[in-house]
Amino acid sequence: MIEPSKEKKRVGRDAPHKAAFDPNGPIGRKLKSFYDVIETEPVPDRILDLLGKLDEAEEKAKRGS
Template identity: 85%
Template sequence: MIEPGKDKKRAGRDAPVKAAFDPNGPIGRKLKSFYDVIETEPVPDRLLDLLEKLDEAERRAKSGS
């Protein structure tokens, strides 16, 4: 019987998957840089208006029940 860590065929396949989900790997660093840019952008007025309408609808639903 071959131990899981000693199976050469499986070891090669699992490495790229682990690297893709590594938050400190190249993909993780790139995603973090995109997030940092987006985080500093202002919220569009259209989205703020929609959120205000949603809040208003929720307040009406609570007072009407």
């Protein structure tokens, strides 16, 4: 059983937890800056080749059905 005094301490720890998921907080801003850098990088040729093969396989499957 949790003592009431210990329960109050737990509730106090929830505030930083909620702040960590704030998209405008420091963690959210840092993640956005990482995403912005990655977003501007070109797609590797290997990935484009794989996507092309997937498109071809999907077209063949549609024609076969």
